[in-house]
Amino acid sequence: MRIAVILGSTRPGRRSEGVAQWVVNVANARTDASFDLIDLKEVNLPLLDEPVPAIFGEYAHAHTREWASLIAPYDGFVFVAPEYNHSFSAVLKNALDYLYAEWNDKAAGFVSLGGHGGLRAVEQLRLVLAELKVATVRTQVAFGRGDLQREPQQQHEELNAMLDELVAWRPRCGRCERSPPNGAASSRCRPWRPASRRSPGRTRIPSRRSRPCRRPSATGSAAP
Numbered sequence: 167m168r169i170a171v172i173l174g175s176t177r178p179g180r181r182s183e184g185v186a187q188w189v190v191n192v193a194n195a196r197t198d199a200s201f202d203l204i205d206l207k208e209v210n211l212p213l214l215d216e217p218v219p220a221i222f223g224e225y226a227h228a229h230t231r232e233w234a235s236l237i238a239p240y241d242g243f244v245f246v247a248p249e250y251n252h253s254f255s256a257v258l259k260n261a262l263d264y265l266y267a268e269w270n271d272k273a274a275g276f277v278s279l280g281g282h283g284g285l286r287a288v289e290q291l292r293l294v295l296a297e298l299k300v301a302t303v304r305t306q307v308a309f310g311r312g313d314l315q316r317e318p319q320q321q322h323e324e325l326n327a328m329l330d331e332l333v334a335w336r337p338r339c340g341r342c343e344r345s346p347p348n349g350a351a352s353s354r355c356r357p358w359r360p361a362s363r364r365s366p367g368r369t370r371i372p373s374r375r376s377r378p379c380r381r382p383s384a385t386g387s388a389a390p
């Protein structure tokens with residue numbers, strides 16, 4: 167399972183950068199998924215300049231197609247989301263709005279920052295992700311005022327609990343073109359695409375490798 171840690175702040179002096187790096191370092195000690203950092207400052211998208219809404223998959227600009235091919239191969243996301251005026255950052259909303267199918271039928275967890283832990287940013291982010299057909303996990307990691315000066319022991323435990331929930335959403339039969347009638351795991355999964363993306367002439371999403379389907383274990387987590 168491939169998970170992108172998306173750094174949702176571009177502010178000079180941003181504290182989210184250190185937090186996102188910490189997330190990747192802790193996460194990469196795990197063996198059930200791989201984790202990459204995606205820094206929206208490096209992605210450097212302009213304010214949305216696509217003439218057609220992303221749900222139609224007709225991307226006019228090279229920067230949109232590049233962003234789409236960066237996001238498409240990932241199975242899940244961890245959003246590192248600072249709270250700005252009781253919401254999440256504009257740069258993150260802009261990056262989300264650029265795409266549609268590339269987000270669909272995946273899962274996300276959250277690490278938030280703010281005076282009160284950034285909880286309101288995540289509440290709003292959950293609503294937006296629902297429209298993008300992203301499932302969100304319950305456990306979240308919050309850094310409030312003063313937390314960044316301390317050893318993040320509590321956050322460390324919460325991060326692994328959140329990642330356990332996220333990894334349990336690894337692609338399985340629900341994302342196959344066809345589920346086996348008896349509910350048994352099929353031997354091969356193909357990437358699922360919404361019907362609107364199957365018509366000719368639309369931007370092609372880079373295909374994922376076919377992969378075996380497995381059911382999650384009784385504890386809710388899944389073997390790699």
Ligand SMILES: Cc1cc2nc3c(=O)[nH]c(=O)nc-3n(C[C@H](O)[C@H](O)[C@H](O)COP(=O)(O)O)c2cc1C
Pocket residue numbers: 175176177179180181182183248249250251252253279280281282283284
């Ligand atoms: C424009 C702006 C608005 C903010 N609004 C809030 C807020 O509504 N609630 C809050 O708890 N913190 C708020 N903060 C504090 C930030 O969440 C906090 O400084 C966090 O570290 C920002 O992440 P960053 O350093 O990666 O940009 C705000 C900060 C900025 C820059």
